[in-house]
């Protein structure tokens with residue numbers, strides 16, 4: 001597996017060289033709220049937003065090296081010190097590295113839909129993965145989502161509507177600040193329909209976060225490894 005690269009404050013390091021667990025507050029010092037973008041592509045939105053809100057702190061995760069480098073170079077040119085970028089796989093990083101409950105906003109725009117059934121477990125929004133992006137949010141924080149892949153968008157809408165830890169808003173027009181990412185700008189120009197959602201994490205769900213369908217999947221998986229009645233497990 002390729003090493004996960006972390007860029008912050010002009011320096012680039014292999015994640016394995018950094019103290020574990022990762023201390024975000026050392027990557028980007030300050031007191032500003034955190035925002036995270038998963039699958040930032042060429043970084044149009046993340047770099048622009050970090051430049052416009054220097055008092056906030058930003059973290060981006062992107063698996064494609066070419067896009068990661070493009071965004072890193074743009075951020076360097078702008079001298080951004082309030083942004084950290086990780087070239088790595090978002091599901092692994094959320095599950096193993098990033099910790100929970102600290103972001104004011106999580107942005108996910110036009111995530112890969114993985115349309116084939118056997119690939120769906122790679123989706124960022126699936127009953128078994130949805131708690132990871134939502135888990136980054138602190139109570140009261142918001143997840144922003146957009147997709148032109150209408151089947152996937154509808155599945156994410158249903159998933160979030162059924163989630164006990166969030167209140168869902170369906171956004172039926174362009175964001176107030178216009179098209180945010182490269183994909184969005186292209187699709188808006190083409191007049192393609194887009195599903196946009198905002199899920200706000202409820203204040204009442206401070207810790208427990210488990211989608212009912214995820215829970216059902218975990219129980220089913222656990223049953224598969226239950227010992228046979230009468231077996232002593234030897």
Ligand SMILES: C[S@@+](CC[C@H](N)C(=O)[O-])C[C@H]1O[C@@H](n2cnc3c(N)ncnc32)[C@H](O)[C@@H]1O
Pocket residue numbers: 038039040041042061062063064067088089090091108109110111112181182183184
């Ligand atoms: C369709 S593009 C959208 C890019 C950008 N968000 C936009 O709207 O222009 C999806 C992006 O997500 C990245 N990506 C897909 N799966 C990922 C994962 N598991 N972890 C991190 N990035 C991922 C891809 O490399 C790609 O840049």
